[in-house]
Amino acid sequence: MSAKLTGRESLSRKVGPGVVLALAILILVASAGPSEHAKLVVRTTSNLGAGYNGVSCTGAGWNNSHLSVGIGSCQAAFGGQYEVNNSAIPNETNGYNFSFFVDWVGEFTPSGQLVRLASPLAPVSGRANSTVRGDEVNLSMSQVLNVTNASGEWTPNDTWAGRGPQWNVSNETIGTTVFGMGVQLNVSQFATANSTVNASSSVKFDVGLSGWPWAAQTDRLGFVLDSLGAWGSYFTFNATSSTLADNWNTTNRTFISVVFGGDARVTYPSGPGAVANVTEQAGLFAAGIPNREAVVLVAFGNVSGNYSQVAYDPWIVFSLIPTTLPSHPPGPSFSWDWPAVLIAATAVLLIGGITGQVVRQVRLRRQGEELVRGMRVAIGEEPGSTGRAR
Amino acid sequence: MAAPLSRGNVAEPGPGYAVPGDGSTPVPVWEPPPSVDTRLTGANADSVRLALRVVVQLDRLGPPGPDGSARPEATQDGLATTLGVTQGAVSKVIARLIAVNVVAQERRHVRGRDRRVRVYYLSPEGEGLAHRIEERFGLSARTFG
Numbered sequence: 191m192s193a194k195l196t197g198r199e200s201l202s203r204k205v206g207p208g209v210v211l212a213l214a215i216l217i218l219v220a221s222a223g224p225s226e227h228a229k230l231v232v233r234t235t236s237n238l239g240a241g242y243n244g245v246s247c248t249g250a251g252w253n254n255s256h257l258s259v260g261i262g263s264c265q266a267a268f269g270g271q272y273e274v275n276n277s278a279i280p281n282e283t284n285g286y287n288f289s290f291f292v293d294w295v296g297e298f299t300p301s302g303q304l305v306r307l308a309s310p311l312a313p314v315s316g317r318a319n320s321t322v323r324g325d326e327v328n329l330s331m332s333q334v335l336n337v338t339n340a341s342g343e344w345t346p347n348d349t350w351a352g353r354g355p356q357w358n359v360s361n362e363t364i365g366t367t368v369f370g371m372g373v374q375l376n377v378s379q380f381a382t383a384n385s386t387v388n389a390s391s392s393v394k395f396d397v398g399l400s401g402w403p404w405a406a407q408t409d410r411l412g413f414v415l416d417s418l419g420a421w422g423s424y425f426t427f428n429a430t431s432s433t434l435a436d437n438w439n440t441t442n443r444t445f446i447s448v449v450f451g452g453d454a455r456v457t458y459p460s461g462p463g464a465v466a467n468v469t470e471q472a473g474l475f476a477a478g479i480p481n482r483e484a485v486v487l488v489a490f491g492n493v494s495g496n497y498s499q500v501a502y503d504p505w506i507v508f509s510l511i512p513t514t515l516p517s518h519p520p521g522p523s524f525s526w527d528w529p530a531v532l533i534a535a536t537a538v539l540l541i542g543g544i545t546g547q548v549v550r551q552v553r554l555r556r557q558g559e560e561l562v563r564g565m566r567v568a569i570g571e572e573p574g575s576t577g578r579a580r
Numbered sequence: 581m582a583a584p585l586s587r588g589n590v591a592e593p594g595p596g597y598a599v600p601g602d603g604s605t606p607v608p609v610w611e612p613p614p615s616v617d618t619r620l621t622g623a624n625a626d627s628v629r630l631a632l633r634v635v636v637q638l639d640r641l642g643p644p645g646p647d648g649s650a651r652p653e654a655t656q657d658g659l660a661t662t663l664g665v666t667q668g669a670v671s672k673v674i675a676r677l678i679a680v681n682v683v684a685q686e687r688r689h690v691r692g693r694d695r696r697v698r699v700y701y702l703s704p705e706g707e708g709l710a711h712r713i714e715e716r717f718g719l720s721a722r723t724f725g
Contacts, residue, residue: 551679554675554676554678554679555679555680557676557679558676558677558678558679558680558682559680560624560676561624561627561628561631561673561676561677561680562631562677562680562682562709564620564624564625564627564628564631565628565631565632565635565709565713567620567628568612568616568620568628568629568632569712569713569716569717570716571712
């Protein structure tokens with residue numbers, strides 16, 4: 191684990207025009223409504239990602255009068271802005287902004303050398319979706335990426351996917367992989383009546399990868415998470431072994447902490463899965479004062495390669511102080527024990543399905559008997575009416 | 581199955597005849613005469629009326645052939661097109677008739693479809709009911725339409 195502070199670069203250079211546009215849309219959407227609480231106004235858009243380098247991308251967004259979040263498939267990013275102190279958005283003093291990007295995913299040798307690379311900046315195709323269930327907002331996106339050969343070594347100073355060409359990235363496509371990202375948040379935890387953000391405000395996001403064309407079974411996969419807090423927000427990264435804290439915090443500024451889970455689930459084509467250790471390397475630097483950006487390489491190791499899927503679910507926690515929480519902090523109601531939920535759901539579906547089939551058959555038989563009786567009435571075999579309505 | 585209503589009994593399409601899209605021998609469509617409506621007084625009358633038509637139509641189509649193929653008119657959408665009703669209405673009636681063993685179903689290849697689809701035909705009970713309907717209304721090939 192390493193933590194280094196490096197130089198600064200402009201926002202647009204660092205995150206690309208697509209994300210700048212996405213953020214602009216987020217800000218515009220967020221500023222559209224009056225400052226009201228407990229009023230969820232769902233406005234989704236199908237083109238939040240807007241495109242990058244001529245590639246048309248899809249996105250999805252959600253906002254109410256206080257919080258605006260979006261996800262864009264082209265940048266594999268999600269970002270948002272929320273209000274504190276009951277002030278209007280945008281407001282560089284009182285409004286808070288955050289964005290997270292997955293710059294690239296890659297395959298590493300045991301010695302840490304990059305051998306294969308896929309960049310969400312240039313997806314073959316992508317789609318995004320947003321759903322709202324009560325106070326829970328789910329944003330998701332999935333994209334197909336080309337995987338190419340590459341060579342090089344990642345260091346925390348490598349700030350974003352622009353580093354890619356320096357890794358001798360091949361033009362030849364080895365294969366494709368499917369990269370997915372999901373964001374879940376409970377919006378009620380963000381819309382406080384006044385003053386500060388709720389201490390337990392958190393966002394759960396998932397990162398998943400499937401169908402990676404492996405170079406070697408001894409390798410491991412990793413991705414670079416690029417986090418940017420803009421317009422006066424501050425954040426800290428809390429890794430499993432150390433904390434990267436931005437001490438440039440002022441009173442009542444909100445920290446955005448990314449809480450990395452210590453493990454990820456991998457699944458092999460043959461069936462059984464395994465738990466991979468998650469390791470991070472991180473760099474934290476200013477991205478134009480008062481912004482702060484952190485670039486973290488998250489890698490999944492300690493298991494054999496060749497896994498067909500990897501699923502990882504870090505958390506983002508908003509608080510007034512740097513926050514270090516367990517890998518699965520208490521938060522929105524979607525923090526479930528997934529295996530137990532799946533087993534229970536399967537049992538419920540089976541029992542419900544069987545019961546439903548029996549009930550349906552009984553109902554159909556009764557209705558069929560009424561039909562046959564009605565036909566007999568129609569041809570004079572039985573007296574009476576043709577039955578009741580269905 | 582009533583002999584006059586067996587498949588291929590009608591040579592030329594005419595008024596009231598449904599012409600399948602695949603160009604096979606058209607199948608005549610029967611409408612219950614107005615006299616039946618006087619008996620169909622319940623709220624379930626529309627379903628009964630459609631059930632009568634479905635049973636007669638399936639009797640007219642016969643069971644799937646021994647070669648494994650079946651007529652496209654014996655599918656849900658085929659019946660709906662032929663009878664001039666929605667597929668949902670046919671689906672509802674077919675499901676009820678299957679539940680009481682009047683209609684049977686199989687997956688078969690039909691012309692114009694890439695995959696096997698469900699086709700419907702009358703069970704022995706259904707054929708018996710069809711015979712009684714046809715006798716009651718004096719149906720023959722010439723009376724169709």
